[in-house]
Amino acid sequence: MRWPLIYQVTLPLAFWTLVTVFALSLLNLWYAQVETGEEVEARLVAISQQLADVRFPLSQPVLEQIQGLTGTELAVTDSQGKLLRSTTKVSPEELPLLVTKEKPGVVDLSEVIEIDGQSYFHSTTRSRFTGSGEVTVHLLFPKRNYDRRVAQSFWPLMLLGLVAVGPMLLVASFLAARITRPIARLQKQVGRIAEGDFVEVPPGNTKDELRDLSLAINQMSQQLQSYETKVRTMERAQVLGQIGAGFSHQIRNAMTGGQMALGLHRLDCNIPNCESLEVAQRQMAMVEHMVQSMLRLGRKQQIERKSINVPQLIENTVSMVAPQAQHHSLTIRQSITLPSDATIPGDFVLLQTCLMNLLLNGIEAMLAAHAIRVGEGQGGGDPGGLDIEAAPHERENWITIRICDEGMGPSPNIAEQLFEPLVTTKQEGTGLGLPVVREIVELHGGTIEWYRVDEKTCFQITLPRAESK
Secondary structure, eight states: OOOOHHHHHHHHHHHHHHHHHHHHHHHHHHHHHHHHHHHHHHHHHHHHHHHHTOOSOOOHHHHHHHHHHHOOEEEEEOTTOOEEEESSOOOTTTHHHHHHTOOBTOEEEEEEEEETTEEEEEEEEEEOOTTSOOEEEEEEEEHHHHHHHHHHHHHHHHHHHHHHHHHHHHHHHHHHHHHHHHHHHHHHHHHHHHTTOOOOOOOOSOOSHHHHHHHHHHHHHHHHHHHHHHHHHHHHHHHHHHHHHHHHHHHHHHHHHHHHHHHHHHHHHTOTTOHHHHHHHHHHHHHHHHHHHHHHTTTOOOOOOEEEEHHHHHHHHHHHHHHHHHHTTOEEEEEEOSOTTOEEEEOHHHHHHHHHHHHHHHHHHHHHHHHHHHHTTSOOOOOOEEEEEEEEOSSTTEEEEEEEEOSOOSOTTTGGGTTSTTOOOOTTOOSOHHHHHHHHHHHTTOEEEEEEETTEEEEEEEEESSOOO
8 A cells, every 4th residue: 555755754743742631631631630730739728727716707608708819618517517608609508518528627539428419529627716615617629620630631631732733734735745756757757768768857956865866877877878879879889890890792893803904904994093993993992991991890900000101191181082072172281290200090091981981971071061052042162172281290100191171071970970870961971981980090099179269160089199008
């Protein structure tokens, strides 16, 4: 059975409040009985002493005056038990009850008698006055006065406690609601997280355990979202590995056949130094290496490292991309501030594939931006150009290669996932180019990042000149 927290807080609190109020009321009742009893006893003792010392006749007017002053009924009987006078009605049937319970000078509140339908505490005293013999004066203190005094001490506290339970329950319910509402909100948040919606909830302004719990759940949500992203990336990498493993053999056979066909064509046409055939063969070799790089994606395999001349690497890569750039009236500007003999260890074809991929992406981005400007009526004009720069890094024995284009830049929807596999906004894109580029850079111990500056999109690669330790 579900037992809501608000009931767990309010009901026990109400129960213990009622028990406390009842216990205090009973304690106050006992104290009131003792205190009132002592007051009644003291009053009867004082009246008895005064009556014992009286030196004037206890006539009816005198008795009534004493009754008015003390609130105590009086009855006088002689030595024979005959009722002489009384301030209250005493029937002949009730008179023996007075006479038989005579205890002169003794005040005992346990002695309660019924006279004329009323309950009285009974006490007696002897009195002698001028011109008369000794008489017995019966003091009758109304028990209702005693009960009224006791009730006045018990019920106000009891009623006050009962009335206080209502506001106490309201306050307890309010406090419990302040706890249960955030808990219910956190419960919904955890449920959404369990369904894969990694939403975060504002922790609130109160600095307490609930705020700490909210922050902990938000942190858990962030970590789970990060883990999910990593898992999806790993799954994509596994898919790419399976795809590469499935097609690499067929592609390699096709490349081998193409290279053989180009060689035979060179022999048949007797053109040993044909530049176009050289470019075609280099393209065939590069495609084969690209297939191998896809197989390495997500596997951190070792590569065969050789000394690579950086200016030559850039020059060779630009020469392969230049025909396509010239076809679209684009220029590729080079800026190399490295020494002519600057080298880095690595795989020449893989690094060439990496730079070529970035340059081709830059060409596509600039053509897309140019088409948008033409569509908006801003005129054709020069589509612009690309910049490829190579310079020493601020860290010793490192170099920086930067490729910038004048395109629109990546879509904000994928800006943070740009290097993840299968992430693309191109209609005919595969989302494999940049992940392969990052894998190649990381295989060489380097890093790659991108940013926008001066309305240009720049990809910056940082590589070590020697083996990273």
